[in-house]
Amino acid sequence: MQSKKVTLKVFRFNADTDYLPYYKTYEMDVGNHEVMLDLLNRVKWEHDGSFSYRRSCRHGICGACGIKVNGKSILACKENAYDMTELFGDELIIDPQSKKRAMKDLIIDKSDFWDKHEAVKPYVEAKIDEHPEHENQISQAEVEGLLDADYCIQCGVCHYACPVVEVNDEFFGPAAFVSAYRFTADSRDEASTERLEATAQMGQGVWDCVKCFECQEACPKDINPIEKITKLHNMQFEQKVAVPNVATRHAEGFVRSMKKHGFLDEADIVVYSEGYLGMYKHLNTARKMIKAGKVHWDDALPWVDNVPKSKNLDEIQKLIEISQTNKL
Amino acid sequence: MSQLHYALYTGCTAKQSTPELLSSTLAVADKLGIKLTILEEASCCGASHLQDFDEFLAHVLNARNICYAEKLGLTMVTICNTCQLNSAMTKEALDSDPVLKARVNEKLAEVGLEYKGSSEIKHFLYAMIDDYGLDAISAKVTIPLSKFNIAPFYGCHNIRPSELHKGENPYVPTSLDNLIEALEGNSVDYESKNKCCGFHVELQANHTSELLAGNAMIDAIDNNADMVVTPCPLCHLKMDTYQDDISSATGRDVEIPVLHMPQMVALALGCSEKEIGLNFHVSKATQIME
Numbered sequence: 142m143q144s145k146k147v148t149l150k151v152f153r154f155n156a157d158t159d160y161l162p163y164y165k166t167y168e169m170d171v172g173n174h175e176v177m178l179d180l181l182n183r184v185k186w187e188h189d190g191s192f193s194y195r196r197s198c199r200h201g202i203c204g205a206c207g208i209k210v211n212g213k214s215i216l217a218c219k220e221n222a223y224d225m226t227e228l229f230g231d232e233l234i235i236d237p238q239s240k241k242r243a244m245k246d247l248i249i250d251k252s253d254f255w256d257k258h259e260a261v262k263p264y265v266e267a268k269i270d271e272h273p274e275h276e277n278q279i280s281q282a283e284v285e286g287l288l289d290a291d292y293c294i295q296c297g298v299c300h301y302a303c304p305v306v307e308v309n310d311e312f313f314g315p316a317a318f319v320s321a322y323r324f325t326a327d328s329r330d331e332a333s334t335e336r337l338e339a340t341a342q343m344g345q346g347v348w349d350c351v352k353c354f355e356c357q358e359a360c361p362k363d364i365n366p367i368e369k370i371t372k373l374h375n376m377q378f379e380q381k382v383a384v385p386n387v388a389t390r391h392a393e394g395f396v397r398s399m400k401k402h403g404f405l406d407e408a409d410i411v412v413y414s415e416g417y418l419g420m421y422k423h424l425n426t427a428r429k430m431i432k433a434g435k436v437h438w439d440d441a442l443p444w445v446d447n448v449p450k451s452k453n454l455d456e457i458q459k460l461i462e463i464s465q466t467n468k469l
Numbered sequence: 470m471s472q473l474h475y476a477l478y479t480g481c482t483a484k485q486s487t488p489e490l491l492s493s494t495l496a497v498a499d500k501l502g503i504k505l506t507i508l509e510e511a512s513c514c515g516a517s518h519l520q521d522f523d524e525f526l527a528h529v530l531n532a533r534n535i536c537y538a539e540k541l542g543l544t545m546v547t548i549c550n551t552c553q554l555n556s557a558m559t560k561e562a563l564d565s566d567p568v569l570k571a572r573v574n575e576k577l578a579e580v581g582l583e584y585k586g587s588s589e590i591k592h593f594l595y596a597m598i599d600d601y602g603l604d605a606i607s608a609k610v611t612i613p614l615s616k617f618n619i620a621p622f623y624g625c626h627n628i629r630p631s632e633l634h635k636g637e638n639p640y641v642p643t644s645l646d647n648l649i650e651a652l653e654g655n656s657v658d659y660e661s662k663n664k665c666c667g668f669h670v671e672l673q674a675n676h677t678s679e680l681l682a683g684n685a686m687i688d689a690i691d692n693n694a695d696m697v698v699t700p701c702p703l704c705h706l707k708m709d710t711y712q713d714d715i716s717s718a719t720g721r722d723v724e725i726p727v728l729h730m731p732q733m734v735a736l737a738l739g740c741s742e743k744e745i746g747l748n749f750h751v752s753k754a755t756q757i758m759e
Contacts, residue, residue: 213640349677353629357630358639388672391672404481426711457512460533466523
């Protein structure tokens with residue numbers, strides 16, 4: 142067994158008595174068998190009994206012990222402490238999942254997470270025969286279609302790794318989208334339209350996702366939340382829930398551009414997504430880009446075509462014609 | 470070392486709003502003696518947005534692009550993080566799922582193409598570092614960047630998901646820092662170097678977009694950066710074009726030159742002003758040449 146000296150800089154705060162949070166430093170010999178939760182336990186048991194954090198199962202099941210280490214969102218019971226020092230060096234900075242939601246040390250007010258989880262109806266909604274004569278069978282393929290979304294333990298590790306959650310209070314966040322997908326993809330469920338409509342709403346829904354892949358990187362259960370976000374986008378079109386708006390037209394507008402040029406028409410995609418009336422928001426940016434020679438004053442005129450063309454454009458047009466599966 | 474030869478997938482941006490990205494890439498390749506054959510047949514990668522509308526169609530079109538690199542028997546290099554990710558995602562999906570590969574090839578057969586999976590796909594940043602080598606680049610430097618503090622901004626789609634970007638840790642990325650040091654610049658260490666610029670929601674959620682870009686840029690500025698450098702033209706568009714909006718959203722004066730990664734290399738290798746193309750920037754950056 143190996144061990145080494147590690148310095149922990151731990152976020153300390155008591156919302157009832159402290160005006161500002163502060164960091165307290167603890168040094169300890171850390172063995173290569175220890176997980177981050179062991180280190181938190183040792184701070185509490187060997188240094189300061191008032192140190193507070195959530196913990197329960199210690200087996201990556203209960204989802205209580207989410208924290209951040211040097212900015213990386215982790216489940217403390219799953220992450221080996223040695224691995225963390227190999228990544229970040231021998232000084233580890235321990236933070237709560239969200240500093241602005243801190244209540245006592247690493248314990249946060251997780252109500253935003255649960256409210257958003259609740260908002261996507263995280264349960265099967267179905268009219269049930271109260272006196273069934275046979276079981277409700279689900280095929281192997283249907284279960285596999287859930288893409289492991291049913292493994293989510295609601296630990297919030299992806300939710301608090303999401304940069305949009307940090308700046309937009311309305312945004313449901315990756316974990317709620319995983320739940321929305323899990324139940325919408327369930328063949329027994331009858332609330333799929335409702336769920337898809339909720340996750341299609343601007344501000345709260347999937348269209349505000351910035352596609353940073355932080356959630357996929359963070360998930361301790363390897364669920365890949367952004368894959369489910371893409372599925373929800375696709376399902377909105379497949380199930381005709383998507384209504385034409387700036388975001389849906391932007392996604393669909395790529396096909397329009399590629400049919401004409403192979404490449405994206407950068408000016409047209411903005412005009413097509415926003416509509417001519419919506420362009421007033423972009424006049425200032427357009428003016429600056431024209432001045433720098435990035436775009437041309439006539440790029441957005443429908444009868445002018447300054448866009449470079451892909452060679453063998455007919456192949457692209459043919460492939461779109463025979464492969465397109467969705468419409469807006 | 471035999472001459473390196475790649476198929477260059479330019480993407481849309483380098484052919485339209487960031488012409489300086491293409492000219493500086495070609496100039497750098499020329500100086501280093503790397504041969505680039507432009508894939509003129511290639512289309513847009515879908516930019517993660519076509520994928521939201523129609524994932525299968527996006528796979529078909531990206532597979533077609535890769536087919537043309539395969540025909541040349543070359544590794545495909547990209548100069549945009551989002552092109553890199555979407556091409557790599559299609560490759561991963563097709564190489565790991567024979568059923569999907571067959572479905573895609575059924576469509577491609579209609580235009581006389583077949584996706585085989587024989588070409589690698591890598592961003593030009595990694596082609597330079599892994600294949601050409603940092604020492605070899607260092608040896609070509611004629612104008613050391615020693616007077617500049619340069620903040621590397623990696624851009625999400627070159628580092629996440631990590632399973633598609635082996636060799637770079639998304640939490641502690643180093644490639645761009647190492648490249649800056651190889652050009653004798655001072656790489657700025659700051660927390661936001663691996664964060665998101667918010668480009669992809671600029672249209673529908675511009676406030677989110679402005680805040681994400683702004684938080685990262687402020688972090689760079691507060692750590693004494695003279696410029697930000699990024700391998701992604703979408704990060705570049707966001708951070709260069711929207712500095713006014715970013716300043717209003719964050720309440721700070723966010724003014725800093727933002728360079729494409731190849732522009733920075735071109736600067737150190739002594740490429741011409743025209744090739745570097747700082748005049749195409751919205752935020753004033755030409756002072757760097759002085």
